[in-house]
Amino acid sequence: MPEHSGALGPDTDVAVVGAGIVGLAIAWEAARSGRTVRVIDPDPAGGATYAAAGMLAPVSELHYQEEELLELTLASARLYPEFAGSLAGPTGYRATRTLVVGADAADRAALADLRQLQLRHGLAVEPFTIRRARSLEPLLGPQLSCAFSIEQDHQVDPRVLAAALQSALAAHAEQQGWTGWLQRGRAAGLLHADPADSTSAVTGVELADGSMVRAAEVVLANGLGAARLAGLPQGLRLPLRPVYGDILRLRVPQHLRPLLTNTVRGLVRGLPVYLVPREDGTVVLGATQREDGSAAVSAGGTYQLLRDAQVLVPAVAELELFETTARARPGTPDNAPLLGRVAAPGGADIPGLIVATGFFRHGVLLAPVAAQICRGLLDGGADGRWDRFRPDRFSLIPTGKSQP
Ligand SMILES: Cc1cc2nc3c(=O)[nH]c(=O)nc-3n(C[C@H](O)[C@H](O)[C@H](O)COP(=O)(O)OP(=O)(O)OC[C@H]3O[C@@H](n4cnc5c(N)ncnc54)[C@H](O)[C@@H]3O)c2cc1C
Numbered sequence: 001m002p003e004h005s006g007a008l009g010p011d012t013d014v015a016v017v018g019a020g021i022v023g024l025a026i027a028w029e030a031a032r033s034g035r036t037v038r039v040i041d042p043d044p045a046g047g048a049t050y051a052a053a054g055m056l057a058p059v060s061e062l063h064y065q066e067e068e069l070l071e072l073t074l075a076s077a078r079l080y081p082e083f084a085g086s087l088a089g090p091t092g093y094r095a096t097r098t099l100v101v102g103a104d105a106a107d108r109a110a111l112a113d114l115r116q117l118q119l120r121h122g123l124a125v126e127p128f129t130i131r132r133a134r135s136l137e138p139l140l141g142p143q144l145s146c147a148f149s150i151e152q153d154h155q156v157d158p159r160v161l162a163a164a165l166q167s168a169l170a171a172h173a174e175q176q177g178w179t180g181w182l183q184r185g186r187a188a189g190l191l192h193a194d195p196a197d198s199t200s201a202v203t204g205v206e207l208a209d210g211s212m213v214r215a216a217e218v219v220l221a222n223g224l225g226a227a228r229l230a231g232l233p234q235g236l237r238l239p240l241r242p243v244y245g246d247i248l249r250l251r252v253p254q255h256l257r258p259l260l261t262n263t264v265r266g267l268v269r270g271l272p273v274y275l276v277p278r279e280d281g282t283v284v285l286g287a288t289q290r291e292d293g294s295a296a297v298s299a300g301g302t303y304q305l306l307r308d309a310q311v312l313v314p315a316v317a318e319l320e321l322f323e324t325t326a327r328a329r330p331g332t333p334d335n336a337p338l339l340g341r342v343a344a345p346g347g348a349d350i351p352g353l354i355v356a357t358g359f360f361r362h363g364v365l366l367a368p369v370a371a372q373i374c375r376g377l378l379d380g381g382a383d384g385r386w387d388r389f390r391p392d393r394f395s396l397i398p399t400g401k402s403q404p
Contacts, residue, residue, distance in 0.1 A: 009214075010203070010204065010214040010215045010216050011038065011204075011213050011214045011215065012036045012037060012038040012213065012214075012215050012216075013030070013035035013036045013037065013215065013216050013217065014027070014030045014035050014036070014037045014038070014215060014216070014217045014218075014219060014378065015037075015038045015039075015040060015204060015205050015213045015215035015217070015218045015219070016030070016037060016038070016039045016040070016218075016219045016221055017040050017041075017187040017205060017218065017219065017220050017221060017222045017225075017226075017229075018039075018040075018041055018047075018220070018221040018222030018223060018225065018226075018357075019039045019040075019041035019044035019045060019162075019166070019182065020041075020045060020047045020048060020049040020162075020221065020222075020223055020363070021045070021049040021052070021158055021161065021162055021165075021363055021364050021367045022221045022223075022356055022357070022359055022363055022366070022367050022370050022371075023039060023041070023219070023221030023222065023356070024039070024044075024045070024162055024165035024166065024169070024367075025083070025165065025367035025368060025370060025371040026219055026221055026356060026370060026371045026374045027039045027165075027169055027181070028086070028087075028165050028168055028169060028371065029371035029372065029374065029375045030219075030374070030375065030378060031169060031172050031173075031181075032086065032172075033375055033378065033379070035378065036176070036178055037169070037173075037178075037181055038180075038181060038182075038183055038213050038215065039169070039181060039182050039183070040183045040185060040186075040187050040205060040207065040213060041182070041183075041184065041185075041222070042184055042185055042186045044162070044166060044182065044184075045158075045159065045162035045163070045166070047223050047224075047327060047328075048223060048327045048328060048329055048330065048363060049158050049159075049162055049363070049364070050158075050159065050325065050327060051245060051247050051287075051325045051326070051327035052158040052247075052327075052363070052364045053155075053158075053247060053274065053276045053284045053286045053287065054092065054155050054156045054157050054158045054161070054276065054284075054364050055098070055153065055155055055263060055265075055274065055276060055364075055365070056076075056077055056080055056153065056154045056155055056156060056364070056365045057098060057150075057153040057154075057263075057265075057365065058070065058073035058074045058076075058077050058123075058152070058153065058365065059098075059118060059123045059124070059125065059150045059152050059153050060098055060100055060150050060153050060265055061073065061153075061361065061362065061365075062114070062117060062118055062121065062123065063335075064117065065335075066334075066335050066336070067117075067121065068334075068336060068388060069335070069336055069362070070121055071385065072336075072337075072366065072369060072386070072389070073362060073365055073366065075369045076365055076366045076367070076368050076369035076370075077152070077154070077365065079368035079369055079372060080093060080154070080156070080368055081093070081095075082368075083367075083368035083371075084156065084161070086168075087161075087164040087165065087167075087168050088164070088167070088168065088171070089164055089167065090160055090164065091156060091157070091160055091161045091164045092155075092156050092157025092158075092159075092160035092161055092278070092279070093154070093155075093156045093161070094154060094155050094156070094279070095154045096154060096155065096261065096262050096263065097149055097150060097151045097153070097154075097262050097263075098149075098150045098153035098154075098262060098263040098264075098265060099128070099133055099136065099137060099147060099148070099149055099150075099262050099263070099264050099265070100125075100147070100148040100149075100150060100264075100265045100266070100267075101133065101140065101144045101146065101147045101148075101264065101265070101266045101267075101312060102144065102145045102146040102147075102266065102267045103143060103144060103145060103266065103267065103268040103269060103308075103311050103312075104145055104269060105145055106269070106270065107145060107146070107266075107267040107268065107269065107270065108145040108146040110267060110270070111146060111148065111267055112146070115127075115148060123150075123152070124150070124151060124152060125148050125149075125150055126148060126149045126150075126151075127146070127147070127148055128147040128148060128149050129147070130144055130146075130147055132147070133147035133149075136261070136262060137260055137261065137262060137264060137313075139256070139259060139260065139313050139314075139315050140264070140312065140313060141310070141311055141312055141313060141314050142314075143311060144266075144311075144312075153263065155263055155276055156364060157278060158364045161364075166182070169181045169182070170182075183207070183213060185207040185208065185209055185211070186207060186208040187205045187206070187207055187208070187222065187225075187229060188206050188207055188208045188229070188230055189205070189206050189229050189230030189231040190202050190204075190205060190206070190218060190229060190230070190231035190232065190353070191203045191204040191205065191206055191212060191214070191231070192231060198231055198232065198233050198234045199233045199234055199235075199344040199345060199350060200350075201350065201351040201352045201353075202217075202218050202350060202351070202352035202353040203215070203352060204218065205218055206230075206231075215352070216352065217352050217353075217354060217378055218352055218353055218354070219354045219355075219356055219374060220353070220354070220355045220356065220357060221356040221357060222357065223240075223328075223330040223357055223359075224240050224242055224328060224330045224357075226238055226240065226338075226355065226357040227239075227240050233342055233344065233350055233353070235345070235395055235396045236342055236391070236392060236395050237394045237395045237396060238338055238355070238357065238358070238391060238394075239332060239333055239394050240330050240331065240332060240338075240357065240358055241291070241331045241332075242291070242293070242295075242328030242329070242330070242331070243289055243290070243291055243328060243329040243330075243331040243360065243361075244288070244289075244290040244291070244292070244293075244294065244295065244298075244326055244327070244328050244329075245286065245287040245288055245289060245290070245326065245327060245328075245329060246286075246287060246288040246290070246297050246298050246301035246302055246305065246324065246325070246326045247284065247285070247286035247287045247288075247305075247324075247325050247326070247327075248284070248285040248286070248302065248305055248306070248321060248323065248324050248325075249282055249283075249284055249285070249321075249322055249323035249324075249325070250282060250283050250285060250316070250319035250320060250321050250322065251281065251282050251319060251320040251322055252281050252282065252283060252319055253318065253319070253320070256315055256318060256319070257281055258277060258281075259275075259277060259283055259313065259315060259316075259319070260275055260277040260283065260313065261277060262277070263275070263276045263277070264312055264313065266308065266309075266311065266312040268308035268311045268312070269308075271304065271308055273285070273286075273305060273308040273309055273312065274286055274287070275309055275312060275313060275316070282322075283316075283319070285305055285306070285309050285316070286305065287305070288301035288304065288305065289329075294326075295326060295327075295328065296326060297324045297325065297326045298326065301326075302324055306321075329359075329360050329361055329363075330357055330358050330359060330360060330363075331358070331360045332358040332360060332394075333394065335360050335361070336358070336360075336388075336389055337356070337357065337358045337359050337360070337362075337366065337370070337389050338355050338356075338357050338358035338389070338390075338391035338393075339355065339356050339357075339358075339370060339373060339386065339389045339390070339391060340354065340355065340373070340377065340382075340386065340387070340389060340390040340391055341353065341354055341355075341377060341382075341390070341391075342355060342390075342391055342392045342395075343390075343392050354374055354377050354378075355391035356370050356374060357391075358391075373386055
């Protein structure tokens with residue numbers, strides 16, 4: 001365990017930049033391992049985490065060309081019960097099933113094709129008759145062409161989970177007598193053992209207000225913001241891009257409750273749409289994927305979501321629309337995270353630096369496994385299975401290792 005007290009020692013064992021779902025999960029795992037932790041964020045849980053529907057859907061989210069991710073998403077889904085159970089109070093974790101439905105014949109063909117891919121990977125996707133699907137969800141629309149049941153795809157409420165993680169960290173900090181766990185401020189850059197060498201050991205974080213947090217280990221978990229930090233190792237390329245999503249929240253009037261008891265995902269004339277029912281009588285309706293650079297809620301996107309959701313469940317027209325939100329998912333060229341240590345020229349990993357970003361569509365699902373992988377790295381180990389997600393795989397660092 002590194003020293004964290006004394007005049008010249010670090011302020012904390014681990015500094016985590018970013019208090020989204022990923023940074024909070026990493027901070028909690030580090031705290032549970034006996035380390036002191038400082039999380040730096042001007043707006044905790046206000047990024048993509050604030051928007052996310054919280055589907056934990058390794059099976060229905062399996063995409064062609066993204067099969068490399070499946071081992072990681074399945075591993076994280078398996079960790080969820082213990083992860084949620086480690087937190088006092090509600091997390092919004094619900095092990096309800098996911099129903100996948102198609103609208104027209106082309107949607108049915110596309111979902112049947114996808115099922116073949118899912119079956120090839122040993123995943124359970126059970127075809128249901130529409131009648132059977134309707135026996136579970138009586139408010140499903142009359143125009144559906146097919147239905148499948150996925151028992152394994154569950155949900156969590158990311159806002160509730162993020163609040164539970166913050167409460168757990170605050171309680172732990174107080175219990176352990178730390179001076180504080182959360183620093184509300186924007187990280188500006190990395191501090192290095194040799195200020196003239198950005199590939200030397202990372203020793204802390206400099207904030208935009210000029211203050212510093214000295215740490216034995218720094219974890220960059222600030223989503224799209226990671227690539228903008230000063231002092232990143234020379235040659236490290238973090239090719240993050242914003243993929244905006246519009247998402248709606250609706251309240252179900254008493255006479256229609258429960259609108260749904262399971263998550264319903266649909267393909268409507270080729271466009272994906274989903275409805276996630278929450279325990280509090282609201283539903284989450286999402287989500288668009290836009291790369292138009294606009295952080296504002298899109299009128300066209302909102303229209304499309306409401307139109308297509310009514311094909312799945314016509315009673316959506318009777319709900320109260322109380323929130324429209326848009327946020328950016330942190331996308332990468334291969335849609336996989338940038339997760340792990342970074343090699344210096346010559347091949348050895350740079351001490352004190354871990355990157356955990358680029359979680360794109362899956363950050364809520366992947367938070368527990370990201371935390372577990374970071375814990376392994378902090379402990380000095382590395383699980384070779386996850387080397388393919390190293391953050392330096394797109395970089396120009398002459399490590400001698402092969403890169404895509
Ligand atoms: C509409 C929508 C629906 C989604 N649905 C799902 C879903 O159903 N299931 C799922 O698994 N995923 C879903 N996602 C994806 C998921 O939200 C993201 O993958 C996840 O939130 C990424 O978490 P994160 O902690 O890396 O990033 P974020 O949640 O974006 O958090 C990053 C944090 O870093 C902070 N930050 C940024 N720069 C700095 C800086 N310089 N200094 C300090 N702090 C900084 C920000 O304030 C923010 O709090 C969805 C995303 C969207 C947009």
